[in-house]
Amino acid sequence: MTSVTEEQEIPRQRKSEFAIYEFLVRHENALLGGFTMIMALLLWEAVVRLDLVNPLFTSSPSRIIATGYAMFADSSIYPHLAISGLELLVGYGLAIVVGVPLGILMGWYRRFNAALDPIISALYATPRIALLPLIMIWFGIGLGSKFAIIFLSSVFPILINTTAGVQTVERDYIKVARSFGANDRQMFLTVAFPAAVPFLLTGLRLGLGHALIGIVVGEMYSAQAGVGYLISVAGATFQTDRVMFGIILIAAAGVDLTNILRMIERRFDRWRPDNKL
């Protein structure tokens, strides 16, 4: 009897006494990360306010916020966002449209893979940025060259991951499909593609990172608008606040889009035992 009541009381006591402690434990990672982040920003703001560094070089959190607010208020940021957004949409979209089917084919047909693999490996190993001068010659300094560099930046991770995904499809699944009389097209759609989805989504995430690099570098190299162009021009004219703001925009886009892809990934991976929503 006594032992039962004791057992019941101990956890209850603990809960009331250590509620704050439990909250801290549960959110330890987020709290630690957030704390460091806030401290760093405060420190940054402080050293500028105390005239320890020149804001021309370092800007400051408050200056960046003010600049960003002003650029949204006078709408001058929108054309840049629109251009960079369009570039990403077309370049990255094209990379998906080309990379996924090509990856499935390369993963499926050994000979097709053997034929294309050397070219793709060579291109993948080449820093795509080295191709920028050529791309500018071919496509001009307008949107065309940006589509091209973003496409080239992001297509390979997508392609190579999809290929790997299809190559590792369980032989048994193929046998099942064949046993039910599936033709090639059905085999792709019902076996190769779904089995490759986890790899494919990893490829999409890696490709996205490369696409963002493509935007910034492409626009810095030569352009007439865009967030990368904004950063580049502001940098050349010592407008550090604008440079910082541009960087934050790119970083935010990267984080948000990656999170969206993660959500899609979880949605597609619902069947995995460790990925329950």
Next chain:
Amino acid sequence: MLQATPVKLKADSVRLNYYNDRTKRDLSVLDGIDFSVNEGELVSIVGPSGCGKSTFLAAVDGLVAIDGGRILIDEREVTKPGPDRGLVFQQDSLFPWRTVQRNVAYGLEIQKIFSKEEIGARARKFVELVGLAGFEDSYPSELSGGMRQRVNIARALAVDPELLLLDEPFAALDAQTREFMQFELLRILDRAQKTGVFITHQIDEAIFLSNRVVVFSARPAKVKEIVEIDLPKERTLDLKHTPRFMEIFRHIWRLIEEESARMGLLRVH
């Protein structure tokens, strides 16, 4: 002569070779397999490990080509997989990204004979038949081994094959589940009115399930003996302990022992 039940499957001196990449030589796997299965029968194939049982079944399904002889189903020669045969695989060949319902519907989706609604209704019917009503929306990873094999059987049955080919479907199950599934298989086959070919390593399983047991020799496989199972049609667990059952068991075990010894898999003192 009038035959009471028509022959569903006929293997007529079936020969099959495997090309070995390492030795650069053809390896004879099946060396003239002859036997037939009548409509409504369940026939099991047993034999020493690696004797080519699964290969034979794959050939009947049309997944691998044979090098000699003929495989006839309803007197038509097998050349490729077809809707008249349903293959139940050894284990977990369920698509993990499809729910139970959609796994069972798979064959029907491939065939594209029925509308979406009809496919759904038919699949649901077979999910129910194998006793998994209520699990339609579960993923294979959420099911036990026994449940997964039920789905596997339902998937093969859903396309309404004339001949059900079962390749050691219960090999990965624990002993209890296995015995239970043997009952279930008999019930399901009886209700679905199917002919079946069953491959197994377990002699008692083969005897318990079958009208006849075909014993394959060691590789290259021939039919060593066809054992008629003259046990009452009503199969109960007690049957496994009857003297007649034990007698048949010992007889088949001796046949396999001989073959395994010949292959060097077993040392007989």
